[in-house]
Amino acid sequence: MSSFREICEIFCCPPFPSKIASKLAFVPPEPSYSLVNDTENNFSLRFQESAEWQYTADEKIYVEGIYTRTKRGNKIACFHMKCCDDAVYTILFSHGNAVDMGHMSSFYCGLGKWLNCNVFSYDYSGYGASEGTPTEKDLYADIEAAFLVLTTKYKVKPAHVILYGQSIGTVPTVDLATRQQVGAVILHSALMSGLRVLCPGTSRTWFFDAFPVIDKIEKVTVPTLVIHGKNDNVIDISHGFRIYERCPKAVEPLWVEGHGHDDVDCRCGAYLERLRFFIHVELAQQ
Template structure:
């Protein structure tokens, strides 16, 4: 994000910036500030048409199998599908959220609690979870936000935090997994609930993939947090006391690379970040250094 330092009265010159924002934009914000819901609508929450549903197997034990639609593009067979443990849990705000535990490795030391990106649901990313877990030797636990997939409720910022908290409590209770064996992973909008949860609890590690500082900072060139801002991760990330790996593409056209840098610089316990040269917002996973860095984080950084 660039900042200009020209005088206001110079003919044809760019306007002086204040807090990283031009004077005219600053005036516009004070005269007609956007409401948080407007910022949220522009920045996030694009739930897709659901690509799966849960079919009850044993309602007493609340066990389900996952039925994928064509939109899920499931890339495996029935054997891998048997490794998916599906169930619902309730949040403190009353949403019934869909959860999925991917048992990739029977002797895995870590389970990754994955908060996924926008515009996808569990059906669309289940194949990715299977492949990721096998390659990094971890089990994967994930959930759909309120209003996504087969989760009830509405996709709102105030639901994100109870959603991830309910998922974490369910992971603990159902599988008896302790915090020191959990790695939080947030991607894009998923970094928002991940940072919130990590700031309140200690885990083995935290991975922030294409994080955003805040909603206003995605839309405007501003360096401060406004009272009407949303997704204010930049104000929470310093509270995380677990090792944090930040991953960001240098050519990200959705969340500027500068967001990843700022989040990294605010971390209290950062490890060496992964800046993927030439990567955009949705293609970091295809670069070979992505898996290499994850393995090093899990096998080396967390041990140290």
Template sequence: MNGLSLSELCYLFCCPPCPSRITAKLAFLPPAPTYAFIEEDSPSSSNSSSSPSPPVSNCSLHLTEKAEWQYSRSELEVIDVFYTRSRRGNRVACMYVKITDSPEFTILFSHGNAVDLGQMSSFFIGLGNRINCNILAYDYSGYGASTGKASEANIYSDAEAAWETLKTRFGLRPDQVILYGQSIGTAATVDLATRHEVAGVVLHSPLMSGMRVACPDVRRTWCFDSFASIEKITRVTSPVLVIHGTDDEVIDFTHGLALFERAPRTVEPLWVEGAGHNDVELYGQYLDRLRKFIQVDIRSS
């Protein structure tokens, strides 16, 4: 998400484009896919439907070198991959990382921009093991093996499809789920959390809105803005943990601070001194704070 030139700013305010065009300009940079799903039988979700269809159960995961897998092949056995279908008709690639047979909580993870499930797979293994949670992640439309095109409407629909999968495929209740969003994924997480009260919500390097990232001096939400989490966060009734690096060069630290101040049920935030946009998880306090959120804050809220 880069700043806009003077001419682009003038165009935005004099001839504002539709929200989807701002979204495409500011947010979506899907990488070349770093993985593939190998379907072992005909996909059960290939038919079109107004509601999510059952996921494909018989897929195997193929990672390319660009995925930079950090574990042995045996660790791949804890990863289950399948498709579900969104209400907007796109096939959504899902990755389920099973760390334990009896998890207290399962993470529904909405990842950041410019990565896909293949690149995130090693991180999911490491994170799940360290916080003892299973993780369900998904790729946005137009990312990885997911079909369609990235858009704000699609990203929300993709998140909802993943949510439905947690209920139908894994039989989870809302109070067994933690929604976790990173960067652009926090927009999908906040949107989902406005409709479903869950055990907890983690916003990792969140943004207030698309326009506020591009134009730091913007102080209101325009009708053509996108990803307006700053407006939606007031309707989130679950406990919210905000994590942000103080030296974030992509989404300024003030975004996380503003969301923390407006969320109705926040817990103690984590402001990682000196951390940027892509290295917060390398700091020791990151895992410590997540564990405390899961083991203490959620139970006492």
């Protein structure tokens, strides 16, 4: 909760959106992996101990690390994880803050196997093995570049792409979903906007706000699943409620009892079952 003085400073001397974004969102960790160039277009993936890869060395061969370049000029790292031979959908995962793809790799592998989906992810500019400095504009360019690789190099049809955003990852996820007709969207611990996180009770989007997810969600026209922990003390569950209410194609949401911001994961049975039902039952009925 911001102090009264901080709130007055924000509204009397409004910051640029980039200032809100940097205060709220971007804390790149020490890289937990590296991509070592073996040949011109072939990279070996090497995990640091901090990545805590939980699977075998044989299973790691199904994780392909590549680079692509965004329209803003940054070279960003991507992972393609072939979790299933017969997967219909590929999840394009935009992770949360203070982690990179190495930290998320075991989660991606487990999630893909459980859901019978392949997983594609990318690191934001300035995260992991990606170049540059993270900004709001770079978030949008990063996911756009990742989507292009997924649909061209890996030849996944847009209708077979499920966009999954977690926390700050919901920002580029919703932005891309307003511009691409994908198969579905999953929003996990989503935020309405940057200022609404910093100053709870803010009821409108000011011109100096960052990450205006709440204003873009009305333009998302594919099935959308909203997931939020009821005990989230980073992004209050009220953000999830409002996004669900404003989303024209929202399916039944999942409000997770007894869980917060970072602990709704593969250890949570209700989470896994809701995802599985969404992908294999509700999407099949569309």
